[in-house]
Amino acid sequence: MPLALLALALGAFGIGLTEFVIMGLLPEVAADFGVSIPIAGYLISGYALSVVFGAIIVTAIANRFPRKQVLMGLLVLFILGNLVSAIAPTYAVMMAGRIIAALCHGAFFGIGAVVAAGLVSPSKRAGAIAAMFTGLTFANVAGVPMGRLIGLTWGWRASFWAITAIGVLALAGIARLVPQDQGDHRLASSMRSEFSIFRNRQIWYSIAVTVLGFGGMFGAFTYITPLLTDVTGYGEGSVMWLLALFGVGLFAGNLAGGLAADRSLTMTLAVALVALAATLVVFAVTAHDMIPAALALFLMGVFGFGLTPGLQMRVMHYAGTAPTLASGANIGAFNLGNALGAWLGGLTIAAGLGYTSPLWVGTAMTVAALGILALATRQAHAASPSLAADGSVATQAPITPGASV
Numbered sequence: 001m002p003l004a005l006l007a008l009a010l011g012a013f014g015i016g017l018t019e020f021v022i023m024g025l026l027p028e029v030a031a032d033f034g035v036s037i038p039i040a041g042y043l044i045s046g047y048a049l050s051v052v053f054g055a056i057i058v059t060a061i062a063n064r065f066p067r068k069q070v071l072m073g074l075l076v077l078f079i080l081g082n083l084v085s086a087i088a089p090t091y092a093v094m095m096a097g098r099i100i101a102a103l104c105h106g107a108f109f110g111i112g113a114v115v116a117a118g119l120v121s122p123s124k125r126a127g128a129i130a131a132m133f134t135g136l137t138f139a140n141v142a143g144v145p146m147g148r149l150i151g152l153t154w155g156w157r158a159s160f161w162a163i164t165a166i167g168v169l170a171l172a173g174i175a176r177l178v179p180q181d182q183g184d185h186r187l188a189s190s191m192r193s194e195f196s197i198f199r200n201r202q203i204w205y206s207i208a209v210t211v212l213g214f215g216g217m218f219g220a221f222t223y224i225t226p227l228l229t230d231v232t233g234y235g236e237g238s239v240m241w242l243l244a245l246f247g248v249g250l251f252a253g254n255l256a257g258g259l260a261a262d263r264s265l266t267m268t269l270a271v272a273l274v275a276l277a278a279t280l281v282v283f284a285v286t287a288h289d290m291i292p293a294a295l296a297l298f299l300m301g302v303f304g305f306g307l308t309p310g311l312q313m314r315v316m317h318y319a320g321t322a323p324t325l326a327s328g329a330n331i332g333a334f335n336l337g338n339a340l341g342a343w344l345g346g347l348t349i350a351a352g353l354g355y356t357s358p359l360w361v362g363t364a365m366t367v368a369a370l371g372i373l374a375l376a377t378r379q380a381h382a383a384s385p386s387l388a389a390d391g392s393v394a395t396q397a398p399i400t401p402g403a404s405v
Contacts, residue, residue: 011167017163040091079171081103137251209311
């Protein structure tokens with residue numbers, strides 16, 4: 001594995017921490033700024049909305065510059081945002097720091113996925129993307145509990161100081177290890193030509209599958225704590241370990257999904273969606289039983305994040321000369337899916353359908369994603385010979401590997 005992938009994974013780890021660690025620190029942050037916990041929760045939703053904006057706009061602007069330099073610039077923005085959060089004297093300044101950090105999120109993952117794919121041979125690109133996303137999954141497995149422990153021991157600001165330090169290390173790693181471009185960033189010469197990729201119906205199909213498939217999983221996960229405590233019967237002290245189990249599932253699914261997608265992309269996505277829908281149904285039916293519920297939670301992470309490398313590869317394949325913008329837009333779609341799934345799940349809970357209802361919402365979203373994937377695959381077969389015989393998207397995406405430093 002190229003060492004540059006480790007640098008990209010470290011950056012992904014830091015960004016994952018920035019997004020998720022505050023979820024475990026909300027009471028402390030709210031108390032420090034003298035606001036309610038729901039108001040403090042806007043620091044999460046504000047971050048998510050900024051990710052969607054930055055994933056498209058920042059990526060489109062940055063796409064005309066060398067990718068290595070863009071990644072370094074994005075990490076400088078990331079460091080600045082977390083530094084502002086660490087020293088924020090007021091809630092408004094804290095929100096500003098969150099927004100600054102979020103603007104780099106989508107662009108970093110979008111551009112980083114293209115750079116990662118360019119570091120290896122075409123047959124290993126999904127695996128390389130999965131290696132970079134390993135940093136994000138590790139942030140869920142170990143980083144978030146560690147960030148909470150740091151915050152409870154030395155104060156919540158210490159967590160953001162630690163994330164700032166991680167950003168500095170990632171910046172140094174990318175500066176030293178990531179190859180320079182060979183000029184392929186000049187293929188898209190104008191903002192108008194970059195956005196022309198959205199004329200391709202397959203781009204929209206890919207984004208829709210991302211929104212619905214990933215949103216189905218994370219929409220259910222949003223309300224997992226009250227489900228585990230109020231329905232399954234686990235104690236509060238057990239939830240952290242169960243969330244760690246879910247994180248292990250994310251980690252394993254991401255790696256397995258990358259390897260499988262390199263062999264058969266469309267089949268991997270289809271199997272993962274079917275398995276995820278089945279897991280959500282089983283989870284909803286067995287939610288009152290501790291062991292089946294824990295197993296279902298683990299498998300939900302496996303199949304949910306098993307989609308990630310393949311979804312990124314599919315949208316990059318159909319982007320032609322603008323894989324970077326397509327990749328960034330798809331990162332925005334992940335976050336949009338999270339928000340949509342959480343909103344729909346919240347509506348069912350508010351309607352009195354109980355904490356298992358988001359699992360059924362997630363099932364419906366996942367089945368819809370599978371239907372769209374089937375439609376997209378059928379139309380792609382009819383329109384282009386570039387689909388492999390097994391139904392997978394050809395891996396020869398127009399991504400030029402960088403030269404050696």
